[in-house]
Amino acid sequence: MLRKKGLANCKIKILVLFLITAFAIKIELVPSQTKRYVPVGEPLMLMCKVTGCESPSFTWRTQLDNPLGGKVNTRGPESNLTFSSVGVENEESYICTGYCGNSKLQKHVPVRVYSFSSDPVIETSKPLVAGQKATLTCKIPKVYPSDFLEVTITKDGKIRKGQIDTSPIISTPSVSYEFTPQPEDDGKEISCEAYFDLEELQPELKTRRTTEKLNVHFAPTNTVISSSSSTVIEGDALTLTCTTESNPPARVVWQKQLPNGEFQQIAEYQNITIPEATYNDSGIYKCEVKNDIGTDAKETKVTIQASAVNVELLPSETQVLAELGKPLVLTCKVTECESPTFSWKAQLDKPLGGKENVQGFESNLTFSSVNKQNENSYTCMVTCDGRQKHKTVSVMVYSFSSDPVIEINSPLLTEQKATLTCRISDVYPLEFLEVKLLKDGAIIKEEFFHDKNLPEVVYEFIPKSEDAGKKVTCEAYFNGPQDTPKKRSTTRELSVHFAPNGTNLLVFPYNTLKEGESAIISCSTHSFPAAKYILRKKSKAEVQVIDHQNGTYKIDKVDINDEGTYECEASNDVGTEKRNTTVLVQVPPRNTTVSIYPSNEVTEGETVTITCKTYSKPPPKITFKKVEPGSGRITCFENGTFILYEVTQNDTGKYEIEVINDIGNETELIDIHVLGKHNNLFSFSILLIDYIASSFIVATLGIVSSAIYIGYKVWQRKLSGTYNLVDPSTAAK
Incomplete structure (x- = not known):
């Protein structure tokens, strides 16, 4: 039994299977027909119901044992097989088997689907051009099974039926129609009708039809030139109109024949108008019409007859230039007429916008202040003895x-x-x-x-x-x-505002300066607006801001305190840039000190070390020489130390130590006295006697020997400026 279940757009077809046996158990099948077609994409539910059994069980399968493709739901004596969206793959015979104890009953039902949901689509292989063979194709999308489909194409009452190929899947069958379009086919209707001969389908759903109008491109034809007047007198207006039939619409070009027989283009409009025809406007006019398909042309002869009455417009140009806001006067004069009457008219019947004034044989149209609305064509119409003659002038308004x-x-x-x-x-x-x-x-x-x-x-x-x-x-x-x-x-x-860039911090004359020289430290940059400068002198202890004049700092006399790292900070409202430079100050040697080891009074054979220390930039060259004629200089080592090895009495004397660099020099004098070895023994004996007397120790020869040794040591200490005596109590022990 077919029912509508809940939702308006959802049709659920229910096929109920029932099995009949010789026993009281039976399966119902509702409805009883075995052939049923379901639209592709719609839901479907198969219902299997067992009666006469308290607790039946069910199984579902397809006749060819393919996947069910649906969802089984069993509840009590009913089992449903539901398909949410039926497709071609669901075309099968479905078997429901019911079990009650040892009893087994089954029935099957075939499911058939169809698709016929879209109107035909008419296509052409290329744009239709008159006289060229074309192919028209009618396609019917999403059809199944295609065996039921019949397609006919109708044109000019003639029907063409197409052969449809059978397809096992949903397909888009098509029928083609070849013909040669003609210009008269443009705008005619062509129809494609698809008939789906499925018995169960309602009649109104079996037929789908699409109708379109043919768009046939053809070259211009039936071209005609018409004139606004058969007789044109000089001064009259003349309009020529060119009409043609074509698809797509043709471009119209007007040409006039020159005295040499050639044609010159004069316009590209369907109509050309000559406001005041003159004798020179006589001649042969040709209208040429063309589109992408072809060209056609027609000619006509125009004759302008002369007129005795002469009308003149001033200014005499056909187009008058009038500046916006300035005055303009148009003057219309007539000759060869005793009693003329004047009238002025603006094109398109717009208001004149000016003031008319007639004086005898002339009429003035005055504009006190030209505006944009005055841009128009103005015609002066003169009536003389019942005959009219006119002149037209175009006023172009401009402003620059x-x-x-x-x-x-x-x-x-x-x-x-x-x-x-x-x-x-x-x-x-x-x-x-x-x-x-x-x-x-x-x-x-x-x-x-x-x-x-x-x-x-x-x-x-x-x-x-x-x-x-x-x-x-x-x-x-x-x-x-x-x-x-x-x-x-x-x-x-x-005026581009940009942050300082390319900042330079320079020292003049050089970054390395001599004490006492003058110097300039200058900072410059490229910026807009002009940068402000801050000069700083940096050291480990502090950062000092320096007074300057627009980035320039002058030092009259450089001293060692001016040495260090200088920083320039250039800044404006856009940004900041910094640059550093180092200033070195060279000074002559100063605070020189000399030390002698072990002493300036030594014994022959000893080694004397003289050390020179000074403050100097750049590092000095230190020389050492004995002060006596003919003595050469002895250059010191880099550390300022001189060594005299195994001195003799000849080394006794004054020595000069000279410290010198590129800036200046400083000199120190020292005395070195070398004692001979006998002088040493004499001194040693005196010291020994003094020691013995002071110690009151007169003992054995061994004691004396000890005293001599001790005295010798004391003497050595005395020579170096220090000495150290042995504790008597320790010596006694």
Whole structure:
């Protein structure tokens, strides 16, 4: 039994299987028909119900033992097999087996699906061109099974049936139709009808139809030229119209034959109008029409007849230039007419906007201040003896009276986006305006103003420090008629704010200075706005800020205190940059000291070490010489130490130590006295006697020998300036 279950768009078809046996147990099948088609994509539920058994059990399978593809749900005496979305793969015979004790009953039901859900689609192999063979294809998407499908194509009442190939899956069958389109086929209808001959399908669902109009491209044909008047007298208006049939629409080009027989293009409109025809407008006119498919052309001869009455409009040009806001007078004069009457008319029946004034054989139309609404064509109509003659003049209003104005949205900062705008005011009409932006003579932007309301050019850029001082020029060109002004320009210099860069901290004359010299420490940088400077002198102990004049610090006399590291800090409102330099001060030797070891009085054979210490920049050269004629200099080692090995009495004398560098020198004198060995023994004996007398020890020869040894040691200590006696109590022991 087929039911609607809950949701409006969800049709669930329920097939109930029942098994009949010779016993009281049975399976019901509702409905009883064994063939049922289900649309692809719709849900389906198969219901199997056992009666006459308290606790039946169920199994489901397909006849070919394929996967079920659905969900089984058993509850009491019922078992349901549910498919959420039926597909071709679900076309099977499904078998439900019911068990009750030792009894086993089963039935099967076949499931069939179909798909016929989309209207036909009509396609052509290429754009249809008259006279060229084309193929039209009708496709029917998502069809299954294709055996039930019939397709017919109808054109001009003729029916063509197509052969459909059988497919085991959902497919898109198609039928093709070859024909050669003609111009008269353009706009005709062609239909594709798909009929799905499935018996169970409702009649209104068995047929789907698509109808489209043919779009046939063909060259221009049936071209015709028509004239607004068969007789044209000089001064009358003349309009020629060219019509044709084509697809796509044709481009119309009007040409006039020159005296040499060649044709010259004069317009590209369907209609050409000559407001006041003259004899020179006579001649042969040709209308040429063309599109992508082909070309057609027609010619006509125009004859302009002369008129005795002469009408003249001043200014005499067919187009008069009038500057916005300035006065303008149009004058209409007539000759060869005794009693003329005048009237003025604006094209499209707009108000004249000016004041009429007739004086005898002329009429003036005066505009005290021309505005944009006065841009129009004005016709002076003269009536003389019942005959009319007219002249028309076109007034073009323009304005180009102000130089461009260059504006910058904010101060220019390096590496920050900026906007430069060039505005041109009081320009009309805008389609004549062309604006160029140039930087140092090179074009950086060019713009035309055909459809813009604001006559301005906006240029976004990121300034760089090298842009400072460069000139930006805005040139405005007014490409209007010949007598209008052509060019206006404005130039502005770029003021780019940028942080200090390329900062230099220099010392004059050199970074290495001599004590007492004059020096200049100068800091300079490249920045805008101008940088402010801070000079500092750094040392381990402190940082000292130095007074200066715009980054320059003068030292009249350099001394050692001026030595050190100097720092320059250059800063403005954009940023800061620092630079360091080192100043070295050279001074002559000073505070020189000399030490002699072991003493300046030594015995022959001993070694004497003389050490010289001084303060000097740069490091000095130290020389050592004996002060007596003919003595040579002895250069010291780098550490300022001199060594005299195994001195003799000849080494006794005065010695000069000279400390010298590029700045100056300092000299020290020392005395060295070398004693002979006998002098040493005599001195030793005296010391021994003094020691014996002072100690009151006169003992054995061994005691005397000890005293002699002790005395000798005392003597040696005395020579070096220090000595150390042995404790008597210790010696006695």
